[in-house]
Each structure stands twice: as structure tokens, then as C-alpha cells.
Amino acid sequence: MALHLLERDRPGARALAAALTRAMDGIRHCSRCRGFSEDELCQTCADPGRDDSQICVVEFPADQIAIEQATSYRGRYFVLMGRLSPLDGIGPEELGMGQLAQRLGDSTLQEMIVATNATVEGEATAHYIAEMARRAKLKVTRLAQGVPLGGELEYLDRSTLARAFGARLVID
Ligand SMILES: [Zn+2]
Numbered sequence: 001m002a003l004h005l006l007e008r009d010r011p012g013a014r015a016l017a018a019a020l021t022r023a024m025d026g027i028r029h030c031s032r033c034r035g036f037s038e039d040e041l042c043q044t045c046a047d048p049g050r051d052d053s054q055i056c057v058v059e060f061p062a063d064q065i066a067i068e069q070a071t072s073y074r075g076r077y078f079v080l081m082g083r084l085s086p087l088d089g090i091g092p093e094e095l096g097m098g099q100l101a102q103r104l105g106d107s108t109l110q111e112m113i114v115a116t117n118a119t120v121e122g123e124a125t126a127h128y129i130a131e132m133a134r135r136a137k138l139k140v141t142r143l144a145q146g147v148p149l150g151g152e153l154e155y156l157d158r159s160t161l162a163r164a165f166g167a168r169l170v171i172d
Contacts, residue, residue: 026038029081030042030045030079032045032103033045033076033077033078033079034078034079034080034081034096034099035061035064035077035079036061044064044068044076044077045076045077049074050074050075050076051074051075051076052075052076052106052108052109053075053108053109053110053111054073054075054076054109054110054111054112054113055075055076055077055078055103055104055109055111055112055113056073056075056076056077056078056112056113056115057077057078057080057100057112057113057114057115057116057129058077058078058079058080058115058116059079059080059081059082059083059116059117059122059125060079060080060081060082061079061081063079063115063117064077064079067115073113075111075113078096078099078100078103080095080096080100080116080125081095081096082094082095083095083116083117083119083121083122083124083125084121084124084125084128085121092128095125097128097129097132100129100132101132101136104132104133104136104138105136109136109138110138110139111138111139111140111141112129112130112133112138112139112140112141113141113142113143114126114129114130114133114140114141114142114143115142115143116129118145126142130142144167145160145163145164145167146160146163146164146167147160147161147164
């Protein structure tokens, strides 16, 4: 990337460097959802118009951005900033589970949407936080898994196809 910018776009590189410096100095973690923020609370947490009855738990800020761009979800978020990975020394404490437990105690909250990635660590993390939500007497939902749009069954991996088959929907 550095070589490409040196060759083709030096003004762009300077602007990018300045933007990165500003981000490094000014961006911290939102005190409520742990996502990136310039202020104490991020825009989503500070927005009084969002639905306090739902909390969507994601691994990284990029996951939150993807959901915001693709869906009409208007609830709240919690960003783990990672996933459970004992071999790498990442346990519940590193992921702010204490803070999440506090959020789950909020009386207006009704549903936790588990939106961790469909990887081994993501699944382990999903089980862990779903258990926390059940203990807090919340409804727990998770993203459906199955055939991607435009996908062909023949080329789908077996576990995805098996899961999609098992979770088939009624067509009305
Ligand atoms: Zn926030």
C-alpha cells in the first residue's frame, strides 16, 4: 500500500496519514458498548431514538458497521472487541463480559441478538454469552446460517448445507 501511494497518490497518502494520526489520538472506546468512539459515548449509544429492548452482540466494530449498513436494526450494541480464545489468552475478562452482564441487568432489555462470527471461537463465544442472557431471563436469538444469496447448493460446504437444511423455513 505504501509503495502504491508513493508511486501514484502522494497527496492522498498525506491526507490518509493525517486522518490516521487524528484517529490514533482522538478515538477511544465507548464507555457503554466498547465500540470505537470520539466521545465518552458513541453515536449509537448516545442516540435516544434507538430501541433499548434489544442488544446485538458483535465481535468487532466492523461487524457493527456491516449490520448497520445492511439491516434496519434500531436496537443497541455491545462490541466484544474479540472472541473467546483461551490459547491466545483471551478470556471473558478481556472481552468485557462483566460490563456486558451489567447491561443485561437493564430492566428495559428483552432480547439479546448473538451476532458473533460462524467460526469455532465465534461459536464458543456465542454459547457463553447466550448462557449469560438466559441467566438474565432474556430472549436469545442468533443470526440464521445457511445458503448465501446467489449461492449454489452443489458448491456449499457440508456443514452450512446441513445447517440450512435443518433450519429450513416455511414458505407462505
Ligand atoms: Zn457505544
